[in-house]
Amino acid sequence: MTRVVRWDEIDSALARVDVVAEIERGFVAYSRGECVVPPVGELIFDEPPGEVHIKYGYVRGEEHYVVKVASGFYGNAKLGLPSGQGMMILFRQATGEPVLVLLDEGRLTDERTAAAGAAAARLLAPPEIEAIGIFGTGIQARLQLAYLRDVVACRRVLAWGRNADRLAVYARDARELGFDVEEVSDPDRVARESQLIVTTTAAKAALFGSDTVQRGTHVTAVGSDTPGKQELPSQLLGRADLVVADSLAQCRERGEIASAPELSEDRVVELGHVAAGDHPGRTTNTAVTVADLTGVAVQDLRIAEAVLRGLID
Amino acid sequence: MTRVVRWDEIDSALARVDVVAEIERGFVAYSRGECVVPPVGELIFDEPPGEVHIKYGYVRGEEHYVVKVASGFYGNAKLGLPSGQGMMILFRQATGEPVLVLLDEGRLTDERTAAAGAAAARLLAPPEIEAIGIFGTGIQARLQLAYLRDVVACRRVLAWGRNADRLAVYARDARELGFDVEEVSDPDRVARESQLIVTTTAAKAALFGSDTVQRGTHVTAVGSDTPGKQELPSQLLGRADLVVADSLAQCRERGEIASAPELSEDRVVELGHVAAGDHPGRTTNTAVTVADLTGVAVQDLRIAEAVLRGLID
Numbered sequence: 001m002t003r004v005v006r007w008d009e010i011d012s013a014l015a016r017v018d019v020v021a022e023i024e025r026g027f028v029a030y031s032r033g034e035c036v037v038p039p040v041g042e043l044i045f046d047e048p049p050g051e052v053h054i055k056y057g058y059v060r061g062e063e064h065y066v067v068k069v070a071s072g073f074y075g076n077a078k079l080g081l082p083s084g085q086g087m088m089i090l091f092r093q094a095t096g097e098p099v100l101v102l103l104d105e106g107r108l109t110d111e112r113t114a115a116a117g118a119a120a121a122r123l124l125a126p127p128e129i130e131a132i133g134i135f136g137t138g139i140q141a142r143l144q145l146a147y148l149r150d151v152v153a154c155r156r157v158l159a160w161g162r163n164a165d166r167l168a169v170y171a172r173d174a175r176e177l178g179f180d181v182e183e184v185s186d187p188d189r190v191a192r193e194s195q196l197i198v199t200t201t202a203a204k205a206a207l208f209g210s211d212t213v214q215r216g217t218h219v220t221a222v223g224s225d226t227p228g229k230q231e232l233p234s235q236l237l238g239r240a241d242l243v244v245a246d247s248l249a250q251c252r253e254r255g256e257i258a259s260a261p262e263l264s265e266d267r268v269v270e271l272g273h274v275a276a277g278d279h280p281g282r283t284t285n286t287a288v289t290v291a292d293l294t295g296v297a298v299q300d301l302r303i304a305e306a307v308l309r310g311l312i313d
Numbered sequence: 314m315t316r317v318v319r320w321d322e323i324d325s326a327l328a329r330v331d332v333v334a335e336i337e338r339g340f341v342a343y344s345r346g347e348c349v350v351p352p353v354g355e356l357i358f359d360e361p362p363g364e365v366h367i368k369y370g371y372v373r374g375e376e377h378y379v380v381k382v383a384s385g386f387y388g389n390a391k392l393g394l395p396s397g398q399g400m401m402i403l404f405r406q407a408t409g410e411p412v413l414v415l416l417d418e419g420r421l422t423d424e425r426t427a428a429a430g431a432a433a434a435r436l437l438a439p440p441e442i443e444a445i446g447i448f449g450t451g452i453q454a455r456l457q458l459a460y461l462r463d464v465v466a467c468r469r470v471l472a473w474g475r476n477a478d479r480l481a482v483y484a485r486d487a488r489e490l491g492f493d494v495e496e497v498s499d500p501d502r503v504a505r506e507s508q509l510i511v512t513t514t515a516a517k518a519a520l521f522g523s524d525t526v527q528r529g530t531h532v533t534a535v536g537s538d539t540p541g542k543q544e545l546p547s548q549l550l551g552r553a554d555l556v557v558a559d560s561l562a563q564c565r566e567r568g569e570i571a572s573a574p575e576l577s578e579d580r581v582v583e584l585g586h587v588a589a590g591d592h593p594g595r596t597t598n599t600a601v602t603v604a605d606l607t608g609v610a611v612q613d614l615r616i617a618e619a620v621l622r623g624l625i626d
Contacts, residue, residue: 002400002416004317041354041369043378048407054369054380056354065356067367067382069402071409085409087315089382089400094361096384096398101414103315 004101013310019303020147023115024275026302027246029059031272037297048075057297064090066301070109084110088304100308112299114143116246117198117220120291122151123274124244124282125196125218129154133194135207137161137170140200140222145177157181158190188212199223199231210235213288220291221256234260241287243268247296255292317414326623332616333460336428337588339615340559342372344585350610361388370610377403377412379614383422397423401617413621425612427456429559430511430533433604435464436587437557437595438509438531442467446507448520450474450483453513453535458490470494471503501525512536512544523548526601533604534569547573554600556581560609568605
């Protein structure tokens with residue numbers, strides 16, 4: 001019998017599992033070639049504007065495959081609805097039977113994206129962080145901080161957003177998470193004074209100048225997941241000592257790497273290789289590292305399975 | 314609030330709507346270019362062998378988009394499970410909100426496929442049918458007859474199957490549907506003596522000889538939905554007066570048309586063009602017509618919406 005659960009139950013289940021560890025385990029399987037992850041399915045709507053991503057895949061020899069539908073309709077806010085919507089479904093690999101329908105309203109995608117950001121910070125951020133720079137004021141900007149709490153000691157945040165009112169609301173929420181937040185109107189100042197930068201916007205052009213990023217900084221970009229989106233200056237990827245992709249194939253199509261065609265191959269590696277210890281990741285305190293996260297179906301698989309384990313029967 | 318319904322409710326809802334008319338309406342929209350139907354997503358499993366198809370799409374300007382997951386795991390029978398599994402989901406085009414999850418165990422795919430067969434027969438079969446020839450003994454062979462009851466007067470069936478025991482069970486079930494069924498071991502005899510032939514197998518080579526098909530016959534093939542499958546002799550498509558595809562683009566990849574590369578373009582048309590009256594379809598009693606049905610997401614959309622309308626609140 002297929003089990004169907006809604007957000008309250010999902011949220012309680014998440015509290016019982018280590019999501020970041022599960023996501024890292026997923027990246028390791030992905031980068032070791034154990035996953036079957038076909039290209040992302042996509043539906044685009046014009047009126048009102050919206051986009052739907054359908055991600056699906058499995059790890060060979062495991063129990064489940066996953067299908068995830070996640071959409072962004074940016075006019076939803078006017079209707080009092082979250083822009084993100086969708087669901088995740090686990091099916092049995094051996095028989096095709098649906099096991100679990102997670103009516104998550106798109107939130108597990110937010111959670112697993114934030115968990116990937118925390119994994120990137122755990123693996124790549126410098127040991128000393130005086131300030132975390134956050135670009136964007138949406139749900140992802142909130143969740144990144146919520147997950148970062150468990151992997152970095154720094155509690156000082158420089159926050160930038162396009163809209164001052166939304167930035168003020170964001171700053172208030174981030175303070176409730178235990179952070180000391182400064183609202184900053186100059187994006188270059190955020191980039192210059194932060195040693196861990198996380199960009200969470202739907203920008204189509206660089207948010208700050210490449211030269212503002214100081215040596216020893218780690219930058220994670222999670223906003224770009226579609227061709228045409230870009231948050232980081234392509235020169236930053238060009239001067240970085242190491243660029244880490246969640247999926248090289250996908251980042252070349254949809255990520256920051258897609259906007260940096262001159263990036264040399266020998267400075268690019270997958271997050272799963274770093275998580276597995278197959279690549280050393282950051283090797284000096286002065287290195288500039290960039291993580292380009294576009295979202296891979298194996299994250300959906302891992303978080304859905306984590307929820308399944310966390311559910312109380 | 315997303316509504317989730319299981320098969321009993323779905324089955325009752327189907328009885329309250331005209332599924333064949335809905336499917337025809339879907340084909341019309343598809344062939345008029347009103348649909349957005351991206352290529353089928355696919356997952357293949359080796360041990361145990363199985364395949365998953367993910368179909369999704371929408372008609373521009375309508376209310377919903379659909380995502381359908383349907384799988385075939387042919388070892389399920391040994392476990393006492395149906396080989397088909399899956400679900401259909403309707404989402405709101407304007408916001409992305411999931412409206413309806415149909416836990417149909419793959420059965421709506423069977424229903425909409427059978428309804429497409431009935432539509433093809435309604436539009437293309439000759440006026441006089443002495444016998445319906447059915448190839449295959451599975452669920453689709455049963456459903457094709459169930460749906461044909463409403464569109465053709467003929468009640469005589471010549472049935473062929475690879476396995477005599479399964480053929481006997483099929484014949485018994487078909488008699489319960491009100492048909493006079495003869496079990497036939499020679500596939501060429503079924504083809505020769507039937508004016509409406511429906512093939513519903515997973516064959517990888519032609520089931521009967523091209524020359525056995527008499528003038529005035531209509532043949533519908535529903536089994537081939539993946540490259541490598543083939544039920545009809547390619548020569549039959551070569552000599553047919555008209556070949557009708559549910560989706561030309563898809564049939565060239567996955568259908569009988571994929572196995573008949575020499576078929577000339579001027580004798581191929583889409584079912585939606587015939588259903589809309591934009592193409593006359595069968596014009597003489599002696600024409601040989603072939604329908605190549607591979608399954609299109611717009612059928613999933615139409616049957617899911619039909620269920621939504623048929624549900625009693």
